[in-house]
Amino acid sequence: MLSPHPMQESESLKELTNVSPLSPYRNTFNSTQTTNESLNFSSDYYFTPSFSGMFCAPYWTVTTSAFITREAILLLSRDSTLLSSIAHVTDTIENFLTERNIEAFQSISIGTDPEMPEWNALVLQYDLKNTDYSTLLLLWDDVCKKVYEELDPEVARKIAISFDQAE
Amino acid sequence: MFDPLDFLKLCKEISSYSTIREEALRRTQIGRSYYASHLIAREKVRRYYPYLLKNLRKRGEEHSVVRDKLKACGHGNISDKLYSLSRYRGTADYDLTQPVGTSSLTKAIRLSEDIVSLVQQIRSL
Numbered sequence: 001m002l003s004p005h006p007m008q009e010s011e012s013l014k015e016l017t018n019v020s021p022l023s024p025y026r027n028t029f030n031s032t033q034t035t036n037e038s039l040n041f042s043s044d045y046y047f048t049p050s051f052s053g054m055f056c057a058p059y060w061t062v063t064t065s066a067f068i069t070r071e072a073i074l075l076l077s078r079d080s081t082l083l084s085s086i087a088h089v090t091d092t093i094e095n096f097l098t099e100r101n102i103e104a105f106q107s108i109s110i111g112t113d114p115e116m117p118e119w120n121a122l123v124l125q126y127d128l129k130n131t132d133y134s135t136l137l138l139l140w141d142d143v144c145k146k147v148y149e150e151l152d153p154e155v156a157r158k159i160a161i162s163f164d165q166a167e
Numbered sequence: 168m169f170d171p172l173d174f175l176k177l178c179k180e181i182s183s184y185s186t187i188r189e190e191a192l193r194r195t196q197i198g199r200s201y202y203a204s205h206l207i208a209r210e211k212v213r214r215y216y217p218y219l220l221k222n223l224r225k226r227g228e229e230h231s232v233v234r235d236k237l238k239a240c241g242h243g244n245i246s247d248k249l250y251s252l253s254r255y256r257g258t259a260d261y262d263l264t265q266p267v268g269t270s271s272l273t274k275a276i277r278l279s280e281d282i283v284s285l286v287q288q289i290r291s292l
Binding site (some may be wrong): 060061100103111114115116119121123133134137140141145147148149153156159160161162164 | 184192225227228230231235238239241244246247248250251253254256260274277278283285
């Protein structure tokens with residue numbers, strides 16, 4: 001039901017995975033340390049996009065159908081608390097949309113604030129197909145309530161859910 | 168005291184304004200529609216947490232402080248909608264390479280109206 005964002009995936013996805021932007025993809029990264037430098041990106045062709053990271057202590061594997069920017073993966077690689085929650089969050093949103101037969105393009109990126117350069121958040125972007133804007137705004141309220149009521153406040157502060165209409 | 172809602176009302180009023188600088192007008196409208204909702208939200212937060220917005224390191228910090236407080240108080244939807252609107256505003260005010268069309272303006276105004284309505288429904292924080 002959900003698919004990588006067609007508008008955003010082309011350049012970044014090529015850079016990240018060296019695969020055709022139209023192909024289903026799988027991103028993986030492995031690291032024995034949490035430093036940037038040790039991250040090693042590789043790619044494969046799979047129907048279920050996923051990425052995984054191995055850290056000093058825990059080992060996490062997250063599977064999602066979202067397009068994920070390199071910066072977002074790096075942020076997740078440095079924040080095991082956020083990484084451990086993000087799969088549940090994206091699952092919750094995907095299920096919410098699927099239950100309502102809504103198709104969406106999904107992407108995960110880093111959002112910044114021009115007024116506050118040191119502030120950032122993991123932006124979970126969903127571009128909904130065939131949904132009028134009034135309905136979209138109500139769905140957005142509902143999904144936020146569903147996600148945040150069961151999410152650790154410290155993790156909730158680090159993410160932003162964004163709904164828009166698919167072009 | 169100035170009412171931030173006037174920014175939003177003005178945004179809608181000037182939509183029919185005739186100018187050859189249409190994109191500049193749209194960018195201005197998006198910026199004001201963001202500030203209408205941000206300031207309404209900020210004043211709601213200030214009412215319940217008057218000290219939160221004092222002694223900020225930077226003036227611009229209030230944007231994230233307001234969003235974070237709303238989210239911490241169970242209004243994650245308003246927080247995230249404010250953030251999305253701030254991204255429209257960021258593009259409108261800072262990004263000269265990305266065209267700002269009527270679709271962005273329409274969504275920004277609708278989003279701003281929605282945020283204002285949600286904030287006005289808050290009875291306590």
